[in-house]
Amino acid sequence: MLTIHFANRTERLAGLLVERIGAGPVFTPDEVIVPSAALRRYLTLALAQQHGICANVRFGYLAQSLWGWIARVVPGVQAESPFAPGVLAWRIFAAFDAPGAFDAYPRLRDYLAHGDAVMRFELAQQVAGLFDQYITYRPEWLSRWSAGQSIAHGAGAGLQVTADEAWQAALWRRLATEAGAAHPAEAFAAALATHGDALVAAGTLPAALHVFCLPSMPPLHLGLLQALGQCVDVQLYALNPCREYWLEVTDRRRLAYLAARAAPGEELHHEEGNRLLAAWGKQTKAQLELLIAATGDAVIDEAHFDEPGADPEREPESASLLARVQRSMLDLTELAPGSVALDERDRSIEVHVCHGLARELEVLHDRLLALFAAPQPPAPSDILVVTPDLEAAAPLIDAIFGTAPADRRIPFHVTGRGRSSVNPVARTLLDLLALAGSRFAASAVFGLLQQPIVARRFGLATEDLAQVHAWLEDAGVHWALDAGHRASFGLPAQARYSFADGLDRLYLGYALPARIDAPFGARLPAGDAEGSDAVALGALWRFVGLLAALQRRVAAPLAATDWTTLLTELLHDFLAPQGEEVEDLRETQAAIERFADELQRATPEQRLPLDVLRSALTAALDDAARGGVPTGAVTFAAMNSLRNLPCKVVCAIGLNDGAFPTQARPAEYDLMTRDARPGDRQRRVDERNLFLDLLLAAREHFYLSYTGRSLRDNAPLPPSTLVSELLDTLLPAIAGERDAARARLVVQHPLQGFADIGFRADVDPRLRSFDSEIAAALRQRTTEPPETPPRAAPPEEDDD
Structure with missing residues (x-):
């Protein structure tokens, strides 16, 4: 049997799943399909909170799980998909x-x-x-x-x-x-139709399957789930932002297009319903249509819709602006013009205009401190911050949140970044591979050697590295390993200024007196190393020797097994991990094994050149399927990695024009773009729907910011079209003058964080700064001392 549960909140669907899993047989594993690692963790904690433990639950992803069952049922099918x-x-x-x-x-x-x-x-x-x-x-x-x-x-x-x-x-x-x-999808469906019950009884297929909050499912997978439903108890948990029938709603632009093409007198049976839901929810609408059409006679359970911001002690009109926006989508209504009397204390939706991403983060830091200073503060784990370009934002996040003094320190965690950027073992290994195919410039070689994880392997302390750097300069080492290596670039086979020549001169400097009357073997000594300097000099010689051996081994393409062996040797020969780096080493080894396994399954005899190997290893390390996972701190993530995860506070920063939705176009040879169908994955449509999901996932605060002023000349800059569309919907609904309504939602921040406007009592509280050091400096500079900034007890990181 196949049952579809609809709800507008992830918490309600999670409660249904927890209840059903708790009612099942104790020793029968429960199969749960999730869309991301974040929701897997969310369900794990929900199960543990309800039952005291989360055990005997197998979480998986839809495509891999379906193929696993196909391989068990259809004879001759490989255990791993050749179409991955x-x-x-x-x-x-x-x-x-x-x-x-x-x-x-x-x-x-x-x-x-x-x-x-x-x-x-x-x-x-x-x-x-x-x-x-x-x-x-x-x-x-x-x-x-x-x-x-x-x-x-x-x-x-x-x-x-x-x-x-x-x-x-x-x-x-x-x-x-x-x-x-x-x-083998058709063969699998046929097998289920003929002897599916026997396969379940034999344990080949699970007795029950839970599919939780997948934002999209292609027709092939929906068809296979329907086939499984003939013999397996399939429970689909789907988010639906609207409890009314909204599958016929059309966005305003499409309505105008249809009206322009309509024949005179022709009636158009289309409606817009809720403007934001029609414009942003196209992917969800198409997915719901496919789900209902593909599952045919499935049981539909629609009794789990919650009123956003519902409070029995308050009138519906007193709900926050965020709750009213969410409720209008739930009821498929539009906020009437002037219908929202916005409370002065309502900060549920804010839009902050700043000069650059760094300033956005400074403002965000102060606004979060203000939330923590409130009478009912959120926990750090209740706050999610997303940005379109996490890699660009990560260094600024560390610089602003990571350097705050103890009295303003907010625990934070950046998740979902590519491991090639944040894993020191992986980053060093990739740098080593890049160096192996390069000119071996002295700066690049020394840059690798001075990495702590590498210097530790060769026993070099900080003072030893300074000495090695001075030696290389004194010996005149510029680039190339030796004369032969230089000749490979089409240049004369001369060793001068190479590492081989430099090392010879350094060893002469160690072996000969400090002053000699003539060159020795046509070389002048360098470095004047003596005594215990031999240890560091020997370490440099060993390091360069290993690099030379690596360069020779990768000069020709290698097979998968040879690359696996070589990469494992490099991790051992060049790196000495300690502490958290040991886990980074295991993660890097796992990525190497995944890369080698895929290559071995595909073309075991294929020989790869160095540059392709490095590109493939980077892709394996940065696998987007890993996604982000929240912790007990404020979580920074990419826009889509924590999709549909409910949070009290959802912040989206960097929402500049063109940054989100992105301007990327599909490949020109993508045939699906010329034959678009409902439910197809289209990036811009998907990203607009993602913004809707973020809005619906916020429980108390929805915080937006963008670069709205140029750092160069203070010229105004437009926000993302999504921010503009949100404001165009909210401003007419707020009672009063439009400019006043805009000022209630949109906050214009000064260029610098030390502007005195952030320390005055007579300004918008959303402009207030918590920086006591700047306040002290301003107090000494001005005759009218600024107000002492409020003190917020720094929040502590939640226990997982």
């Missing part, structure tokens, strides 16, 4: 390297002919992701290609579309032939 994007990428890369394989397709042939190995690998990754979309959203296309048929729609298909389809169809037929079979 990581495996497909290597198989496509090998196909691109096959001589003459695509000579009949000029568009692809010309690109491959002029691209290097890294460009071919990047194209292979993109095409693998595209084929993964075809597998789940357009399986009928692949069936037609396998049968030698075209998907082009008659004579209307353009020449470029036809050319793109031609090489993709040829590539798919090649991949399908190598895999030995088509996707």
